[in-house]
Amino acid sequence: MSSSSQRTSNNPRNRRPRRKLSKRQRQIYRRRRIVALIALIVVLALIAFCMYSLGRGMMAIDASIRHDDQMALTRSAVPTPMQQSKVKDCTASDIDLSLQSDSRTVAVGGSMKFTATIKYVPKGKSSCLIDAADDSRVLTIKSGSDTVWRSDVCDVDSRQLLLAVGDTDTQTMTWNTNRTGSSCAEDSTLPKVEAGTYTAQLSMKDHPKIVSNKVTISVG
Known part of the structure; x- marks a missing residue:
């Protein structure tokens, strides 16, 4: 390739000019990014809340099971009442x-x-x-x-x-x-x-x- 052709292809005037965004378009893109970020935060918060609720539920079930087991042990530890007198x-x-x-x-x-x-x-x-x-x-x-x-x-x-x-x-x-x-009354009040x-x-x-x-x- 000749040097003249090379100079022609590297000439800045032959490059595609960059698109310049208007102020309004930049504001729109910025708002979209903010909305997308808020949506992401909401989704993450929902996931965290679900995980927390699930953990609390599992803890409650575990506590209930342990309570029932403890009550069963307590009942089994209570001695059988003595038989009443046969008099x-x-x-x-x-x-x-x-x-x-x-x-x-x-x-x-x-x-x-x-x-x-x-x-x-x-x-x-x-x-x-x-x-x-x-x-x-x-x-x-x-x-x-x-x-x-x-x-x-x-x-x-x-x-x-x-x-x-x-x-x-x-x-x-x-x-x-x-x-x-x-009915019962004070003895002194009786006739x-x-x-x-x-x-x-x-x-x-x-x-x-x-x-x-x-x-x-x-x-x-």
Whole structure:
């Protein structure tokens, strides 16, 4: 190739001129790049959030499994409750109730004291359980067929007795010659009974066949 041809091909005037972008086009390209970068950041953030949520979910499942295993171990470590006592409840053939009064007469508005006795009279040698509280071992005062006073109108604490051969329980009970209602009330607020003849008797609320002798009282 001749030197003249070489000079002709290297002449800057024969090169394709570079395209010059306008200011507006540069702004458009710059905005596109920014939008693409923001989209990329959003996608990466979504991926990171999904990975975080998945990790949290796996941790929660693992914690739940470990908790269930621990609860199972705890339950297995709890000892089996001891078997309750096989002591039987007292029946009519085991118990003898008796009632005595300090006096057979009392003034209107006065007080009468009674002695309530529970005696264990079994045929065998086994023991038995009985509740000897005043709302279980009940003192009842009557005038004819009219029930005047009962010791079980107000609830009291249970008094469980384990009775063996020859055991006797003795308690003092007081009647202030008044009349109980259908609900518990202060003894001082109860109305006094009128002069007359009354009978007193003990009974076991849960065992109707267990009753004491009757005591006749004169109020006057």
